[in-house]
Amino acid sequence: MTSSSSPKSSFCKIGLCSRQKPLKVMVLGQGGVGKSALVVRFITRRYIGEYDPNLEKVYTFHTVMDNEMVLFEILDTAGQPHESECLTLEANIRWAEAFILMYSVTDKCSFDECNRLKFLINYNKRRRRLGSNSSKEAVTDVPVVLVGNKTDQWGDRMVTLEEGQRRSKEIGCVCFHEISVRESIEQVWSVFRDVCRFWQVHSKCPKLKRSSSDIHSEQIVSPDSTRFICTSKLTTANGTAPPNGTQNTVSPVMMLGKRASTY
Numbered sequence: 001m002t003s004s005s006s007p008k009s010s011f012c013k014i015g016l017c018s019r020q021k022p023l024k025v026m027v028l029g030q031g032g033v034g035k036s037a038l039v040v041r042f043i044t045r046r047y048i049g050e051y052d053p054n055l056e057k058v059y060t061f062h063t064v065m066d067n068e069m070v071l072f073e074i075l076d077t078a079g080q081p082h083e084s085e086c087l088t089l090e091a092n093i094r095w096a097e098a099f100i101l102m103y104s105v106t107d108k109c110s111f112d113e114c115n116r117l118k119f120l121i122n123y124n125k126r127r128r129r130l131g132s133n134s135s136k137e138a139v140t141d142v143p144v145v146l147v148g149n150k151t152d153q154w155g156d157r158m159v160t161l162e163e164g165q166r167r168s169k170e171i172g173c174v175c176f177h178e179i180s181v182r183e184s185i186e187q188v189w190s191v192f193r194d195v196c197r198f199w200q201v202h203s204k205c206p207k208l209k210r211s212s213s214d215i216h217s218e219q220i221v222s223p224d225s226t227r228f229i230c231t232s233k234l235t236t237a238n239g240t241a242p243p244n245g246t247q248n249t250v251s252p253v254m255m256l257g258k259r260a261s262t263y
């Protein structure tokens with residue numbers, strides 16, 4: 001994945017990621033829900049309107065969250081894979097350690113698609129865990145954050161906030177956010193911050209089934225900035241600094257055009 005001349009390897013040379021375990025995040029959802037927009041907004045802070053819908057890309061991004069250096073590897077999947085690519089999708093799910101499951105609040109089909117994708121996540125993670133002789137308890141405890149996007153299109157809304165909250169519980173997601181990638185970089189960062197926090201908890205205690213309330217009660221995260229249901233007012237933040245407590249230290253490395261099937 002990394003050639004000797006890639007910027008990522010340069011980071012390794014200067015010691016930024018020498019022993020750091022990357023957080024492998026997979027962004028899943030039906031085509032057009034805003035997956036690419038989310039990832040690019042997170043990394044570059046910019047909102048870019050149009051993307052090639054067929055490309056799957058892995059982005060590597062080094063940043064500081066909650067005063068810790070985090071190395072993200074983010075797989076932005078193509079929303080409408082051909083049938084032949086279903087195996088690739090499953091292989092990618094097995095590669096990932098945390099998931100952002102995305103729908104558009106303006107598209108009921110994309111909301112329903114989350115059920116199928118969550119099932120696929122459970123299925124592939126279950127197989128892997130059981131194969132490694134872990135207890136059944138740990139099977140579904142992989143961090144999946146459910147995200148409803150495009151709240152700025154309030155006139156076209158087809159999925160309510162309550163439906164999103166309910167669905168998140170029903171399908172066993174660790175938390176739920178409603179966001180507008182277009183309008184708010186803070187909301188975007190808040191999604192990735194929760195992904196990171198749940199992943200950290202999960203990687204420390206993989207056998208325990210965790211929920212957002214567990215994390216709150218253990219004070220693993222700072223209570224001020226944690227919103228497990230994100231319904232904040234829209235704020236336009238183009239070009240502004242990342243949210244409090246978050247700081248970029250290295251410009252993003254984009255490994256573009258990489259087919260994820262190589263994992």
Ligand SMILES: Nc1nc2c(ncn2[C@@H]2O[C@H](COP(=O)(O)OP(=O)(O)OP(=O)(O)O)[C@@H](O)[C@H]2O)c(=O)[nH]1
Nearest residue numbers: 031032033034035036037049053078079180181182
């Ligand atoms: N109004 C609005 N449009 C958005 C938002 N986020 C993304 N979009 C638009 O939705 C369309 C699809 O965005 P993409 O990021 O390409 O969606 P995707 O899920 O990556 O789509 P595929 O690559 O087909 O899987 C684009 O026209 C974006 O500009 C948002 O928060 N609000």
